[in-house]
Amino acid sequence: GDSVTQMEGPVTLSEEAFLTINCTYTATGYPSLFWYVQYPGEGLQLLLKATKADDKGSNKGFEATYRKETTSFHLEKGSVQVSDSAVYFCALSLNSGGSNYKLTFGKGTLLTVNP
């Protein structure tokens, strides 16, 4: 079945450090890929997305490139801020075989950024 594997946390960084959170996927078709962010006590917010190979999603300084050859969608940010502290979820969506666009999530990675 379809699955998403993302690097386990927690990840702790100092402010202005470089961030990478790895994400790889397994899918039977051609999925759309997403990164969601969840701040403490809140629901999920879409951070960025990519719908086809080689697409780059970007938002708020975060970037991720859809790599079909390595089935990856790693999240990166050049300089993190304390306000980036949250849980980050990689996810995929397929509309095939009756999946009805449902999202499959990775386990989430907790990021803590210290001043």
Next chain:
Amino acid sequence: GAVVSQHPSWVICKSGTSVKIECRSLDFQATTMFWYRQFPKQSLMLMATSNEGSKATYEQGVEKDKFLINHASLTLSTLTVTSAHPEDSSFYICSARKGALSGYTFGSGTRLTVV
């Protein structure tokens, strides 16, 4: 944008009672909504797909009679946890998609505590 409102944000109930959680799409129509459950420090697990005007599609292992889903209109889906027990305590999140090319918008979640 696309806004999904979820209510209540938190609820405490006695064991054996039922609790209803509402999910509304405020500025778009959603023929399909999704209900997730999130355990502490874990990922979101899809419980069911709510379809307007028809029965919900439940994921394997989810009790249909315990988690009643009703999608009465294009803007409202409800999840009722019947005869709640402490093990049902969790964070429940709904989501909806505005269109085929749109990302998923999530509600802010409901923290259910059964005592």
